[in-house]
Amino acid sequence: MSMLGTKWKLHGNGKSIRPGEVVRPDERLTWPLTIGVGMQHVVAMFGATFLVPIITGMPPATTLFFSGIGTLLFLVITRGKVPSYLGSSFAFIAPIMASQQQYGVAGALGGVVLAGVALALIGAVVQKFGAGWINRLMPPIVTGAIVALIGLNLAPAAKNNFDAAPITALATLVTIILVSVFFRGILGRLSILVGVVVGYFVATVRGEVDFAKMDSAAWIGLPHFQAPEFHFGVVGLFVPVVLVLVAENIGHVKSVAAMTGQNLDGVSGRALMADGAATALAGLGGGSGTTTYAENIGVMAATKVYSTAAYWVAGIFAVVLSFSPKFGELIATVPAGVLGGAATMLYGMIGILGVKIWVQNKVNFSNPINLTTAAVALIIGIADYTWTIGDLKFTGIALGSAAALLIYHGMKALATARGTVAEPETELVGTPAPAAKASGGTKRTSKKRR
Numbered sequence: 334m335s336m337l338g339t340k341w342k343l344h345g346n347g348k349s350i351r352p353g354e355v356v357r358p359d360e361r362l363t364w365p366l367t368i369g370v371g372m373q374h375v376v377a378m379f380g381a382t383f384l385v386p387i388i389t390g391m392p393p394a395t396t397l398f399f400s401g402i403g404t405l406l407f408l409v410i411t412r413g414k415v416p417s418y419l420g421s422s423f424a425f426i427a428p429i430m431a432s433q434q435q436y437g438v439a440g441a442l443g444g445v446v447l448a449g450v451a452l453a454l455i456g457a458v459v460q461k462f463g464a465g466w467i468n469r470l471m472p473p474i475v476t477g478a479i480v481a482l483i484g485l486n487l488a489p490a491a492k493n494n495f496d497a498a499p500i501t502a503l504a505t506l507v508t509i510i511l512v513s514v515f516f517r518g519i520l521g522r523l524s525i526l527v528g529v530v531v532g533y534f535v536a537t538v539r540g541e542v543d544f545a546k547m548d549s550a551a552w553i554g555l556p557h558f559q560a561p562e563f564h565f566g567v568v569g570l571f572v573p574v575v576l577v578l579v580a581e582n583i584g585h586v587k588s589v590a591a592m593t594g595q596n597l598d599g600v601s602g603r604a605l606m607a608d609g610a611a612t613a614l615a616g617l618g619g620g621s622g623t624t625t626y627a628e629n630i631g632v633m634a635a636t637k638v639y640s641t642a643a644y645w646v647a648g649i650f651a652v653v654l655s656f657s658p659k660f661g662e663l664i665a666t667v668p669a670g671v672l673g674g675a676a677t678m679l680y681g682m683i684g685i686l687g688v689k690i691w692v693q694n695k696v697n698f699s700n701p702i703n704l705t706t707a708a709v710a711l712i713i714g715i716a717d718y719t720w721t722i723g724d725l726k727f728t729g730i731a732l733g734s735a736a737a738l739l740i741y742h743g744m745k746a747l748a749t750a751r752g753t754v755a756e757p758e759t760e761l762v763g764t765p766a767p768a769a770k771a772s773g774g775t776k777r778t779s780k781k782r783r
Contacts, residue, residue, distance in 0.1 A: 338413010371646025394661030399620030401651030403611030445616030453609025460602025481687025482714025498670025505532030505674025
């Protein structure tokens with residue numbers, strides 16, 4: 334059983350956590366408390382995980398089922414060393430929607446499977462040789478650009494849903510904004526879920542919600558499973574997603590390592606393989622691709638409980654909840670206006686996460702290589718440039734991601750050969766800022782404080 338990471342030690346008396354301490358992944362609190370924390374993880378992932386199938390038109394109950402199964406699979410493959418919940422990845426929204434237009438839902442599921450297999454293979458390589466080569470292939474300027482363009486590429490979809498019911502959408506968006514600043518702790522972190530609930534209430538009052546399918550659905554039943562179809566034309570749509578999942582996953586492992594004080598580099602490859610396996614499994618049965626969830630990192634940071642026992646509880650509860658067709662149909666009744674308000678926030682957040690990667694890694698945009706990489710990639714992604722070669726169609730996300738990689742490495746190789754770039758790729762810490770000049774051209778001096 335220890336090979337599965339399910340042999341937990343009781344932390345202290347199991348009822349409290351001393352100041353400065355955390356409940357480590359191989360520890361747990363008493364089972365009533367552990368179950369309570371596990372339920373919090375389900376609530377934390379709930380809003381974001383369900384938005385993906387709602388936006389893409391896929392069965393919410395099926396997505397929830399594979400989210401729970403994927404979480405349990407992740408815990409087994411990582412041997413209980415990396416606490417994480419695998420929820421629906423927003424990076425899959427654009428390629429799923431694009432591939433559905435040409436190949437239907439089954440074709441989109443085939444793309445999800447291919448992305449999962451590719452991610453698992455990358456994880457195997459990382460586990461064998463380490464993650465250094467990924468950092469060289471995708472430095473922060475490239476990773477940030479890819480993450481940003483994926484979010485910003487979805488802006489038209491958010492606008493279309495917003496326009497469908499502007500009042501409902503505005504109520505949803507305003508609620509998300511207010512909750513995020515008025516409340517602390519878990520409620521503040523669940524601002525999107527609260528916004529969706531309030532927006533749903535407004536939509537119900539305005540007669541925008543249709544309960545017909547929910548009323549006729551059974552209380553207990555199997556999720557709707559569907560087999561994938563594989564088309565070569567979806568490859569270009571889903572390749573960039575793999576790069577984003579790699580960045581998200583490695584970032585998650587590093588975050589957990591920093592918060593628990595443990596070195597988890599040795600299992601980073603296993604984490605990638607687990608995420609890839611969960612994504613491929615979801616695609617094989619009709620679910621959306623998965624990723625490690627930042628929302629649940631917030632729960633761990635707030636509770637100081639990093640026990641994988643809580644994630645076993647969360648995964649099992651998600652699977653049980655997915656066996657209620659009525660619950661799934663209730664989620665599917667969320668109208669376009671609510672989605673528009675939430676998506677305006679969510680898609681923008683994805684874009685800003687790319688910018689956050691640049692800021693945290695002190696990317697220097699005085700360097701022309703960095704500046705050109707980001708500038709060209711973002712415009713291609715936002716404008717949704719398209720390139721069709723026979724049956725293979727590359728859209729803005731794929732072309733923008735490829736541009737980021739090719740421009741960065743191409744310009745860097747040429748600059749190295751010519752010795753033409755003197756600016757560092759990252760800003761130097763502690764470098765004094767240039768003196769400000771007065772309008773008349775004289776330098777301003779500040780009085781020395783005593």
